[in-house]
Amino acid sequence: MRFTSERRLDEGVLAREFTLGETPGTLWTPESDGPVPLVLMAHNNGMSKAEPRLVARAVHTASAGYAVTSVDAAGCGDRPRSAADERARAELRRALRDGEPADEAFEALVGPLVENAAPEWLTTLDALLELPGIGGPVGYSGWMALGIRLAAADPRIAAAGFFAGGFVPRAQREQAPRVRVPLLLLLQWDDEGNPRRRALDLFDAFGSEEKTLHANMGGHTGTPWFEVEDGDRFFGRHLR
Structure with a gap:
């Protein structure tokens, strides 16, 4: 892991860009006297770690006392896309x-994105947990398909939003019963491209004994900001 830049933000958060092999990432860390829990914050379906809504969430969560990271895995952000991706x-x-x-x-698009992204996220997790100031347990926040893939396979992930x-x-729908960590699922009731019935069926399928569903009115990008604050409280219950 090689850090390439750093900025001290007004919120008291240090934002550092890094590369790990071909994977670019950002790490946001709070001012702290000891190790802090880590939250993996994933964007959706090939977007970028620099997406403003994700950055705002990451800075807010870091200012609440967590290390937060996001990476652009294969096919995401500015990384080259394969011919199969383009098709x-x-x-x-x-x-x-x-x-x-x-x-x-x-x-055909999302299945390979998930499978290609997962190893890079897990390699990043390995590297970050070796850094001073970052400890377990680990939380996950964001893209559901990737989160299912990671939480079903890696016992270091202790809670997922x-x-x-x-x-x-389909592969991740089949893996959903293997997700057994405490879970918070955010659903936009009027999401234009994602039928709520599918989300409700997945919520039923998760194997977690503790799982919470927050449904809000509005479209795909209308998740209320207070859900970010509730998410920090959710991680506080399970990562502290």
């Missing part, structure tokens, strides 16, 4: 434009 994106755009069922196009705002591939 899958083109087919998805065509299906949506023509009003055709898009599930298989989403499957998922956004029910993206397509979840």
Whole structure:
């Protein structure tokens, strides 16, 4: 892991850019006298770690006393996309434009994104837990499909907050019963592209003994800011 820049933000948070192999990432850390828990904060479906809503969430969570990281895994952010990625994106755009069922196009795009991203996130987790000032346990926040993949496989993840705002591939739907950590699921009731029935069925499928569903009125990007604050309290119960 090589740190390439750092900035001290007004909130008392240190933001540092890093690279780990080909993976670029950002680490936000609070002022602290001892090790702090780590939250993995993932953006959705090929977006960027520099997306303003994600950065705002990360800074807020770091200022509450957590180390927070986000990375641009393969096919995300400014990283080159494979020819297969480009074909899958083109087919998805065509299906949506023509009003055709898009599930298989989403499957072809999102399934490989999840499988390619997961190893890079786990390698990043390994490296971050070796840094001074960062300790366990670990939380996860954000993209549900990737979160299911990670939480079902890695026992270091002790709590997860998922956004029910993206397509979840078949493989991750099948893995949902293996997610047994405390869970907070955020659902936008009127999400234009993600039927609420699918999110509710996934909520039923999760194997967690403690799972909470927060549903808010509004579209895909309308999650209220108070849910970020509730998310910090959720992590406070399970990572402190």
